Amino acid sequence: MNNYVAIYDGIGEKFDQAISKASEREVEVNTFFHMLGDVNNKRVLDLACGHGFFARQMIERGADEVVGVDISSEMIKLAINDSLDVPNLQYHVHDVALMPHLGSFDLVSAVWLLCYADSEETLVQMLVNIHNSLLPGGRLIAYTSNPDFRLGICNFTRYGLTILSEEPIEGGFSCDAQFVTEPPVPFHFYRLSREVYERAIRRAGFSHFEWVVPMIPQKHLDEFGEAYWYDFQRNCDQVGLVCQK
Template identity: 45%
Template sequence: MSAQYDQIGVKVADWDVLPVRSEYIEGHTYFKALGSVKGQAVLDLACGDGLYTRQLQARGANRVVGVDISEEMIRVARETEAAQSQGIEYHVSDVADMAPLGVFDCVTAVYLLHYAHSPEHLLRMCRNIHAHLKPGGRFVTYTFNPGFSAKGPNSTRYGITMLDFPESPWEGQAISAELHTKTPFTIHFSHWSQDTYEHALREAGFRDLEWMRPECSAEGLARYGQEFWQDYLDNPHAVALRCER
């Protein structure tokens, strides 16, 4: 995963303005699942160029740490931090092998778990996430939708195309998606079932798992209308998941 995002580089910034990537769908759903972070310590995994990491600090978190496996993504995030300091720390690491960074009220991860290359790798990620949480702390992630259907409405009109997505994907199958940004690029990840995710999280010690389908914000509905979003909401490429330590 590190290599692909090192090559994608600053193209990710174009991804941030796609309709489903904006505050209308993804951001709205993610922050609703997360709840208030005011006065809390937050660890943001798979932080990329820091899109949501900066928003966490702006929402009142008293300590924010971002981690990503890609040196290029962290370089961009650090450049932004240097240009306008928010007091955010950034580190390069595979979450499965991440050194202790402290104990946090919540850990977040937008697009992380589906990059696990095996169930064992996924479990190591989940155990390390659990180890970074205070008792009663929460983990909120946004991950590829295990129930995404090749027969369902296509998400191309929203800026994302699943490439040769099979009708019945199997565990660990390599999946690709093309992002239709100003400079299109393709990402590659693994397909895992809901059972696989839940087994790894529970084995790591998490409880009270709650899956949340994407919702559209009032602003998104006012700008585009319900009809525009309906195909995506019926067959979203990603969903939120919240659980507690």
């Protein structure tokens, strides 16, 4: 995971530019908060928090406390700077697969975290740490790379990112991609299989899990039209995942 420290330290403020201009971003946000549900009076651990967008949103929506964690110190600096006036919000720099116990939480959120697991064992390490961070009955709300995506059907450029290449690895694919910005912002991720995910979830001790199809807001269907979203709906590169302790 150390390679990601350099990558995201280097991206810094470009990351916000990259995601804010992608049409898939509103789908991601809409789906995430649908899965998350009511956060009023909840304690939330926000993993791969980046510059703190979701952490701040959850405080605004009534969470008692949010603890953000990211592997990139530069991302955490941005998050702290953008959250100076936000109460009950703190940030830490950790690799989730190796992070110490930070407390017990009602919810753990992980938007674009699990896709950085390069093997089933790394994924299990992440999920075990998440499971150990949850109170009984607590939930993990994740958004990750869709195991069912097939690059041979279509790419994802019109929605905000281009997958440049993918190489088979045990249990999935190792992928190089770039955000559609000027200049493009490169990154690397892993698309592990559905079987690997589900086996890792069970190994980590979760009692129940559910895959969630990304939900395109009606205003975006109206704005861009059904034809624009055709490839997104038939070969989506992202998916929601809810796991319960």
